[in-house]
Amino acid sequence: MIIDINFIGVIIASIMASAVPLILASCGELITERSGVLNLGVEGMMIIGAISGFALMTVTGSLIIAVFGAMLAGVLISTIFAFLTQTLITNHVATGLALTIFGIGISAMIGKNFVGIPGKEFPVLFEGLKDTMPLLGPILFGHSIVFYFAFALPFITSYFLKKTKIGLILRAVGDSPESASNQGINVRLVRYACILYGGAMSGLAGAYLSMIYTPQWIENMTGGRGWIALALVVFSTWNPIKILIGAMIFGGLTIIQFHMQAIGVRIPVQFLTALPYIVTIIVLVVISRDSRKIRLSTPSSLGKSFHKDN
Amino acid sequence: MNTNLKISNVTKIYPGCVANDNVSLEFNSGKIYALLGENGAGKSTLVKILSGVIIPDEGNIYLNENNLKLNSPLDAKKNDIGMVFQHFNLFETLSVFENLIIDSDEERESLREKIDTIMKKYNFSIDLDIPVLNLSAGQKQKVEIIRCLIRSPKVLIMDEPTSVLTEQETSELFLSLKKFSEEGILIIYITHKLKEVMQLCDEVAVMRRGKLVSVSEIKNENIESLANKMVGQNLKTIKKKKAKTSSDQLIKITNLNFTSEDPFETNLMDINFSVNRGECLGIAGISGNGQSELFQVLSGEIISEKNSIEFNKNYIGDLNPQERREYLMAFSPEDRLEQAAIPQMKIFENVALNNFKSSNFFNNGLINENKIKEHSKKIISDFNVNTDNIELKSQFLSGGNLQKLIIGRELITSPDLLICFNPTWGLDVGAINYIHETLIKINEQNKSIILISTDTDELLKLSDKISVIHKGKLSKIMNAEEVTSEKLGILMGGAN
Numbered sequence: 001m002i003i004d005i006n007f008i009g010v011i012i013a014s015i016m017a018s019a020v021p022l023i024l025a026s027c028g029e030l031i032t033e034r035s036g037v038l039n040l041g042v043e044g045m046m047i048i049g050a051i052s053g054f055a056l057m058t059v060t061g062s063l064i065i066a067v068f069g070a071m072l073a074g075v076l077i078s079t080i081f082a083f084l085t086q087t088l089i090t091n092h093v094a095t096g097l098a099l100t101i102f103g104i105g106i107s108a109m110i111g112k113n114f115v116g117i118p119g120k121e122f123p124v125l126f127e128g129l130k131d132t133m134p135l136l137g138p139i140l141f142g143h144s145i146v147f148y149f150a151f152a153l154p155f156i157t158s159y160f161l162k163k164t165k166i167g168l169i170l171r172a173v174g175d176s177p178e179s180a181s182n183q184g185i186n187v188r189l190v191r192y193a194c195i196l197y198g199g200a201m202s203g204l205a206g207a208y209l210s211m212i213y214t215p216q217w218i219e220n221m222t223g224g225r226g227w228i229a230l231a232l233v234v235f236s237t238w239n240p241i242k243i244l245i246g247a248m249i250f251g252g253l254t255i256i257q258f259h260m261q262a263i264g265v266r267i268p269v270q271f272l273t274a275l276p277y278i279v280t281i282i283v284l285v286v287i288s289r290d291s292r293k294i295r296l297s298t299p300s301s302l303g304k305s306f307h308k309d310n
Numbered sequence: 311m312n313t314n315l316k317i318s319n320v321t322k323i324y325p326g327c328v329a330n331d332n333v334s335l336e337f338n339s340g341k342i343y344a345l346l347g348e349n350g351a352g353k354s355t356l357v358k359i360l361s362g363v364i365i366p367d368e369g370n371i372y373l374n375e376n377n378l379k380l381n382s383p384l385d386a387k388k389n390d391i392g393m394v395f396q397h398f399n400l401f402e403t404l405s406v407f408e409n410l411i412i413d414s415d416e417e418r419e420s421l422r423e424k425i426d427t428i429m430k431k432y433n434f435s436i437d438l439d440i441p442v443l444n445l446s447a448g449q450k451q452k453v454e455i456i457r458c459l460i461r462s463p464k465v466l467i468m469d470e471p472t473s474v475l476t477e478q479e480t481s482e483l484f485l486s487l488k489k490f491s492e493e494g495i496l497i498i499y500i501t502h503k504l505k506e507v508m509q510l511c512d513e514v515a516v517m518r519r520g521k522l523v524s525v526s527e528i529k530n531e532n533i534e535s536l537a538n539k540m541v542g543q544n545l546k547t548i549k550k551k552k553a554k555t556s557s558d559q560l561i562k563i564t565n566l567n568f569t570s571e572d573p574f575e576t577n578l579m580d581i582n583f584s585v586n587r588g589e590c591l592g593i594a595g596i597s598g599n600g601q602s603e604l605f606q607v608l609s610g611e612i613i614s615e616k617n618s619i620e621f622n623k624n625y626i627g628d629l630n631p632q633e634r635r636e637y638l639m640a641f642s643p644e645d646r647l648e649q650a651a652i653p654q655m656k657i658f659e660n661v662a663l664n665n666f667k668s669s670n671f672f673n674n675g676l677i678n679e680n681k682i683k684e685h686s687k688k689i690i691s692d693f694n695v696n697t698d699n700i701e702l703k704s705q706f707l708s709g710g711n712l713q714k715l716i717i718g719r720e721l722i723t724s725p726d727l728l729i730c731f732n733p734t735w736g737l738d739v740g741a742i743n744y745i746h747e748t749l750i751k752i753n754e755q756n757k758s759i760i761l762i763s764t765d766t767d768e769l770l771k772l773s774d775k776i777s778v779i780h781k782g783k784l785s786k787i788m789n790a791e792e793v794t795s796e797k798l799g800i801l802m803g804g805a806n
Contacts, residue, residue, distance in 0.1 A: 165412075172401045182383050183413050
């Protein structure tokens, strides 16, 4: 059997496309967690982003309004989380879980009128360059702007955390909010900002799903990707570059197992479906084994409420 | 230029406690001031007010006649007030340099130069690019001091700076502080250690229960006069009688090792010692040198090889704490509210946690509340716990009372060996005296003690034999009479 080299390129591109929402949501959650806040509401924020994006696109017809509207929706719902956990000092875990349940419920309610409506085509960039190179052409060109942004994001995030002053302040808050507060850093403000940013990225991830990846609205269409994004953050030991690796493995196995099922490989379907989850976690655990490094990169105050008393 | 700092009629009230009651003080540069008082006297509140961490209910702070509004630590920094906290305000996982640049407006390069100049001038040597968690306590403190010096402060406040330092590090610190003072920085030194006040300071202000009780020059004071002012009564000194020499071995540790996965913990290497009946073995060391790991291994929180611990002719290295208690061992961990007691539970419930076999606290899986309460009342009266309400939640007991309750709970089974870790940490002088007397009494009853402590004076007072732990290794065991605090200090610093 001769395999067309461009076909391999197309498969790799589809793997990358399926990794996009994971990368976006994980990188957002990574910033939130690095500041010491554990937001388990990623799935809920993503699904809100998905319905908001799709609904705005259908109603207004503007893709730009839809994409930014989805991010804004993510910000708004994460503001609820921020207000509860940072101002009213509620428990991070319980509030995050509530956020997910809330998000899934409200998206289903809003989405009722949008089921079955076809989506719009999202413009792609560099379409013409696709055929100029074998293999690399389909990988590099002909994707949406969100796709390119997602693959730049881990590097931007890494640079931001390591090299910029704000990144340093953010890590300091996650390490010890008490010390940061005593140094005159406004811990609550930093954490609000990080939570809202995480919300925006989750919203964008959701919009990518409903507007670009599978342009339609299906109830519960995030299908647990928010939880995978959360797991990626932890198993990557809060390292954006490892998130990229993890998301690619997960995306790759998801695509490959589809193809394997289609070809009719004689492995139980349940096992194939579970495979991406298992392998991603194993690989990330193996590449992040160094307990010293884990200790150094884990935000010490993760999930703990900080309350400044006077 | 001269710096004048004035605290005027400062009051801070917390529910149920007046932390600062109308305190007024005045400081001038060129002198080193001591702010002396017991735990809970209100010194920490006062300096937190000076550094903007706490906002006072009433009163004003004046720096060179300017009325300062210190609403946040940032305000204090802007007004050239630097503060080195007792519990370091550093970010453990960030590098030293990152810790220093975080609140500085300078460029990386010029800041690095500035830090180098400061380090050279005061003879500090610290690697700027390693994470802070790899530094010793003394080095961490230097990082904090550098952080203050970068801003060329007019006022430098040191809050209990020597609690984690060796004798040698302490004298280095004192030299630096004197140098700063000569350069015109106003130094306020907060402590409850009288010796240090006499050694270092020019003037001393004493606080007790939120009130300022006296301000005087050091040359008019001595240790006894200051102690009496601090405590508000005449203190009796307790002394231990030399133990009867006994050769009856109670516990023997052989080739005990512990390797930890956690970079924050210390590995124990080849620990060997034995304790005879009626003896107190003191283990000195700077905190973080393996004391908490050693305590956990001895108490059974960390299980080791069966043969590595021989107690009363039984091998018990693989037993958990409850099983070890059945062999008549007892434990008083360092952190009273985290490890020894459950703060949200009532006194009698905490007593029931030490559920030894003969206690009959539980019948067929049901709680025998009467039995536990009766037992708790006995502990409270026998060990002088200052409350008569055994339904009180443990978190509302003062440190001293809680420690008495814990020691009482452990001793009521009349164990053969009590292992305690910093039993008087953070207690007031009265409670310390009581605990010391109790420990001496245990030895007099021919029972043994292993006392792990970072307080050298306490160890010299109570121990028959002393060893020093440094980086997870024990020094050879010395007779207490042959040991001085200077010698301990040298061993604690890692020299031979």
